[in-house]
Amino acid sequence: MSAETAIFEAERPGLTALCYRMLGERAGAEDAVQDTWLRWQRTDRTRIENPRAWLRRTAARIAIDALRSARARRETYPGPWLPEPIVESPSLTVEDRFALAQECELALLWAMERLSETERAAFILREAFDAGYDEIAAATGKSEAACRQLVSRAHKRLQETGPRFDAAPSEVADLLQRFMAAAAAQDHAAVLDLLSPDATAYTDGGRKARAALRPLHGPADIVQVLMGVMMKSMRDGEDWTMEPALANGAPALIRRLKGKVDLVLTLAPDSSGRIAWLYAMRNPDKLPNPSRD
Numbered sequence: 001m002s003a004e005t006a007i008f009e010a011e012r013p014g015l016t017a018l019c020y021r022m023l024g025e026r027a028g029a030e031d032a033v034q035d036t037w038l039r040w041q042r043t044d045r046t047r048i049e050n051p052r053a054w055l056r057r058t059a060a061r062i063a064i065d066a067l068r069s070a071r072a073r074r075e076t077y078p079g080p081w082l083p084e085p086i087v088e089s090p091s092l093t094v095e096d097r098f099a100l101a102q103e104c105e106l107a108l109l110w111a112m113e114r115l116s117e118t119e120r121a122a123f124i125l126r127e128a129f130d131a132g133y134d135e136i137a138a139a140t141g142k143s144e145a146a147c148r149q150l151v152s153r154a155h156k157r158l159q160e161t162g163p164r165f166d167a168a169p170s171e172v173a174d175l176l177q178r179f180m181a182a183a184a185a186q187d188h189a190a191v192l193d194l195l196s197p198d199a200t201a202y203t204d205g206g207r208k209a210r211a212a213l214r215p216l217h218g219p220a221d222i223v224q225v226l227m228g229v230m231m232k233s234m235r236d237g238e239d240w241t242m243e244p245a246l247a248n249g250a251p252a253l254i255r256r257l258k259g260k261v262d263l264v265l266t267l268a269p270d271s272s273g274r275i276a277w278l279y280a281m282r283n284p285d286k287l288p289n290p291s292r293d
Contacts, residue, residue, distance in 0.1 A: 008037055011051075015033045015056065015059045016029055016098060017098075017101040017103070017128070018063065018128070019032040019033055019063045020086075021104050021112075022120060025084050026098065032063045036059040040055065056129065056131070060121050060124075063121065064117045064140070067120070079203070080202040080203065080204055080215055081204065083109040083113075084281075085106060085247040085248060085252070085264050085266075085279075085286070086248050087245050087252070089254055090243065091243065092288050102246070102249050103249055105165055105249065106279050110277070111163070111165075112158070114157060114161070118140045118141075118142065118150060119153060123150070163268030163277035164276070165268070167269050173244075175267060175269055176252070178190075179194055179267070180242070191223050192220070195218075195222060195274060196269075196275060196276045197218065197219065199218065200217055201216040201279075203281075204286065205282045206283030206284075208283055208285065209262065209283060211283075226278065226280065242256075252266035260287075261287045263280060265278070265281075266279050267279065
């Protein structure tokens with residue numbers, strides 16, 4: 001392995017984490033990192049004083065362009081588009097190249113969808129990678145003062161989304177277990193009591209699995225629709241199992257139907273400790289099954 005290749009491979013996990021945070025997709029992140037590698041190969045590396053900063057800056061620029069294209073495609077996505085989870089469980093392991101990427105919670109990834117491409121890049125570079133404003137300016141093409149404003153604006157917009165991004169894993173796990181126990185018992189009153197009055201649930205089926213084609217707002221809407229989606233296989237007597245997991249480092253549950261993962265479920269609480277945000281991934285293209293690889 002050449003010295004230049006060794007430098008790039010040492011940075012690959014961080015570049016993958018950066019691009020995944022930007023795009024919310026594993027394949028998209030890998031494509032962006034591969035494009036970064038191709039540019040690294042074509043560049044006169046003797047003129048690069050700080051390879052790490054150059055690679056991160058280049059990957060961020062590529063990811064900004066990739067996110068613009070991805071958002072154009074997501075406008076015609078069937079139902080809510082949710083970021084792809086990175087799942088770890090007793091039966092599933094996370095690939096080494098995505099080990100750092102799983103540190104970004106799904107609720108935060110979802111919330112970052114409301115940021116502009118440059119806001120998102122500035123926020124990620126600053127908060128996740130502790131980049132200086134000079135590096136952020138070089139990556140976004142903005143002045144350092146403008147980048148400070150981008151990061152500040154991103155913070156404010158994310159705080160307005162509802163779910164907390166700092167909930168302890170034990171709190172998330174407890175809420176998830178109580179929610180599933182109440183749903184399994186078909187105790188609608190208990191489920192309603194667990195949900196914030198402003199709770200929102202999102203199910204992503206990609207038109208390839210049964211899911212709500214719109215966000216579900218409020219406890220009554222969530223109970224009526226989401227519980228029906230979740231409980232259908234129980235009523236039909238299908239061969240299914242549930243197991244605890246981590247989705248992007250936060251407690252989650254995965255359901256296996258006939259041995260294959262068909263649901264990843266996780267949540268985020270609000271400031272009062274009730275469920276503010278529910279995430280249900282059912283799109284088989286985004287689920288951790290060997291047939292995708």
